[in-house]
Amino acid sequence: MSSIRVTGGAYDRAERPIYFTAGGGEFNAGPFVLTAVNELMSDAEEGHLRGLLDGGNRVLLDSGIFWLTNRHARAHAVTMDEALALPPEAIDGFTELRERYVHLTRTHGDRLWGYIELDQGGQLHKRRQRAALHDLGLSPIPVYHPLVDGWDYFDELARGYDRICVGNIVQAPSTVRLRILHTLWERRREYPHLWIHVLGLTANEWCLAVPPDSCDSSSWLAPLRWNHQRIETAMMRRTGSLPATFRYATGDPASYTAAARMCADAASALARTWRHAAHRAQDLTGSPAPARLPQEGALR
Numbered sequence: 001m002s003s004i005r006v007t008g009g010a011y012d013r014a015e016r017p018i019y020f021t022a023g024g025g026e027f028n029a030g031p032f033v034l035t036a037v038n039e040l041m042s043d044a045e046e047g048h049l050r051g052l053l054d055g056g057n058r059v060l061l062d063s064g065i066f067w068l069t070n071r072h073a074r075a076h077a078v079t080m081d082e083a084l085a086l087p088p089e090a091i092d093g094f095t096e097l098r099e100r101y102v103h104l105t106r107t108h109g110d111r112l113w114g115y116i117e118l119d120q121g122g123q124l125h126k127r128r129q130r131a132a133l134h135d136l137g138l139s140p141i142p143v144y145h146p147l148v149d150g151w152d153y154f155d156e157l158a159r160g161y162d163r164i165c166v167g168n169i170v171q172a173p174s175t176v177r178l179r180i181l182h183t184l185w186e187r188r189r190e191y192p193h194l195w196i197h198v199l200g201l202t203a204n205e206w207c208l209a210v211p212p213d214s215c216d217s218s219s220w221l222a223p224l225r226w227n228h229q230r231i232e233t234a235m236m237r238r239t240g241s242l243p244a245t246f247r248y249a250t251g252d253p254a255s256y257t258a259a260a261r262m263c264a265d266a267a268s269a270l271a272r273t274w275r276h277a278a279h280r281a282q283d284l285t286g287s288p289a290p291a292r293l294p295q296e297g298a299l300r
Contacts, residue, residue: 004197005087007139007140007161007162007163008110008139008140008141010113013022017203017212017214017215018275019203019214019215019217019274020034022032023218024218029265029268030057033052033058033060034059034061034062035049035062036067037101038068039064040100041100041288043144049056053111061115063118063204065097065120068094069083069084069091071093084121084145084148086121106137108211115140116129116143116165117130119142122148123153124236126142126143129178130142141164142161143164143165145167147180150159150181154187155187158191158194165237166199166212167199167200169248179188187299189289190292192291197213200215202217204237205236208236208278211274211278223263224248224260230242230262234273236273236277
C-alpha cells in the first residue's frame with residue numbers, strides 16, 4: 001500500500017457512494033457538486049467556487065478537457081475521438097486552461113474533494129501531463145478511457161493510485177455503458193483500496209448491481225434545459241413522467257425557480273436512495289466490492 005499515490009483533496013472513504021450534480025449554478029443545492037475549470041475562468045466565477053466550499057459542499061473539480069476538446073472538434077470539423085487523440089499543444093486554448101487549472105488547484109486543492117487530471121491525448125500525453133503536475137506538488141485523479149486505453153493501463157493506474165476516474169461513458173450507447181460498468185466492477189475487486197469515479201453517469205438502477213464509488217452528471221437539469229416534465233424514479237429506476245402541468249411557465253421567473261428547486265430536490269433524493277441501498281448491501285456482504293471467489297474462475 002505504501003506505493004499507492006494519494007490523490008489531492010479531502011475526502012472520506014466511508015462517504016460512498018456519491019452522486020455529484022454538475023451545472024445548475026445557484027440552483028445546485030449540493031452537497032456534492034462537480035464544477036469544471038472552464039466554468040471558473042474569471043475572479044467572479046472563482047468566487048462562486050469559494051462560496052460552495054465555504055458552504056460546506058464537497059466539490060470535485062473537473063479539468064474542463066471534455067469541454068475544450070468538444071469546442072476544438074467543432075471548430076476544426078473533426079470527430080471528438082480524433083480531437084481527444086491529439087497532443088495537448090495541438091488543442092486550441094489548452095495553455096490558458098492549464099494555467100487556470102494550476103491556479104485553482106494550488107489555491108483551493110486542499111479544500112476540494114478532488115481534482116481531475118488534464119486528460120488530453122493518449123496514455124503517453126496523460127502520463128506526461130500528470131508528471132508535470134506532480135512536479136508542481138499537485139496530485140490529480142488520473143482518468144482512464146476503457147474504449148481506447150486498454151485494460152493494462154487500468155491495472156497500472158489501479159495499482160498506483162487511490163482514486164481514478166473513468167471516461168467514455170457520455171457518448172456511449174447504453175449497451176456499451178453497461179458493459180463498461182460490469183467490467184469495471186469485476187476488475188476493481190482485485191484492488192480493495194481503489195475508488196472509481198465514473199464521469200458523465202447519472203446514478204441509476206445499474207449502480208445497485210455494479211456500483212462505482214461515485215459518478216456525476218448534469219442530467220438533473222434536463223427539465224430546465226428543454227422545459228419538459230420530470231421523469232420520476234423508484235429504487236433508482238425510471239417509473240414515469242410527471243404531468244405536463246409540472247413544466248415551468250416560459251417567461252415566469254418564479255415558475256422557473258420552483259422547477260429548478262424540484263429538480264435539485266429530486267437529484268438529492270436520488271443520491272440518498274443510492275447511498276441507503278449501498279449501505280444495506282454492504283451490511284450483507286461486508287465490503288463495497290467483495291473479493292473474487294476461487295469458484296468464479298479467472299477474470300477475462
